[in-house]
Amino acid sequence: MPPRRASLFVTCLVDLLYPEVGEASVALLEDLGVEVDFPEAQTCCGQPAFNSGFEEDARRVASGLLDAMESAEAVVSPSGSCTAMVRSHYVHLFHGTKDERRAEALAAKTFELTEFVVDVLGVDHLPGRWEGRVTYHDSCHGLRELGLTGQGRGLLAGIEGLELVEMARPEMCCGFGGTFSVRLPEVATAMADDKIAQSEETGADVIVSGDSGCLMHLAGRLSRTRSRLRPMHVATLLARARGLAPASR
Structure with a gap:
């Protein structure tokens, strides 16, 4: 059964500059029968610091996202870039740390919006x-x-x-x-x-x-x-x- 609840990972740009994209994402998901919540404690995914070579800083920022999304059934983001950061790089970023398992769990349940609609919900x-x-x-x-x-x-x-x-x-x-x-x-x-x-x-x-x-x-x-x-x-x-x-x- 596909998940019927999802937490919206809104990303920095959507949060600060394009809130209508976040609102549209919620509207689409709810229209498809998905219950959506917005964990207000969510943080940046850490990608700017990670891409600039500051892994310790990226890990510190990303830890906030691990905390915010830990109880989520699924995490959906209107961004391929931020989704890819979580899915492709969190396991490396947290490798050998106490948060390695949590990073693996978040990576496994995080999806880009259209990917979630088509590949997970089957729409x-x-x-x-x-x-x-x-x-x-x-x-x-x-x-x-x-x-x-x-x-x-x-x-x-x-x-x-x-x-x-x-x-x-x-x-x-x-x-x-x-x-x-x-x-x-x-x-x-x-x-x-x-x-x-x-x-x-x-x-x-x-x-x-x-x-x-x-x-x-x-x-x-x-x-x-x-x-x-x-x-x-x-x-x-x-x-x-x-x-x-x-x-x-």
């Missing part, structure tokens, strides 16, 4: 209506560490009026990469511009992704280049298409 069709042409950006961690490719696309395919058009290289990095975009801003900007050019070539109105970090990075360049493309999280689009969230904020 591969979400009817709804949304008019427009959409192109999909695969985030690096979601694609390369979690193997996410068809889940989000499959859910969008059930939306009446939505035309999904693939860009030339949907798997290509957008240039965000967390601290990468801070360390190498010129390279990150060039990569974002390339991704935007590919997206515009599809004639899409919206570029959709499952990671707010990618969308934040692209949004900055879209604004500066005055592109007509709009960035949107897959959870937000699905919730709006199903009438579970307002059309705009």
Whole structure:
């Protein structure tokens, strides 16, 4: 039996910048019969420190997430990147410590949102209506560490009026990469511009992704280049298409 209760791991970017993504995630899960709670003591997953080589600092931050999610039946996050941090790196991060078993347990029950809906709940069709042409950006961690490719696309395919058009290289990095975009801003900007050019070539109105970090990075360049493309999280689009969230904020 798939879990009918889930704790939302909202991530730093959603918590601080994109709360509507968290609200849309809750609305979608509850609409599918999942009871959702939000452990308020949850912390950052520790990825920025981990990726910068500060494992002790990352472990200290991540310990808070272990505590907050210990009693969860399942943990769901609207982020491939943060999910991948927990699933792929917590076992290494806590190896040989008193929290190693807890890290293994959390990794085993943590899922990205579309992955949870499709692969755990077994829902591969979400009817709804949304008019427009959409192109999909695969985030690096979601694609390369979690193997996410068809889940989000499959859910969008059930939306009446939505035309999904693939860009030339949907798997290509957008240039965000967390601290990468801070360390190498010129390279990150060039990569974002390339991704935007590919997206515009599809004639899409919206570029959709499952990671707010990618969308934040692209949004900055879209604004500066005055592109007509709009960035949107897959959870937000699905919730709006199903009438579970307002059309705009």
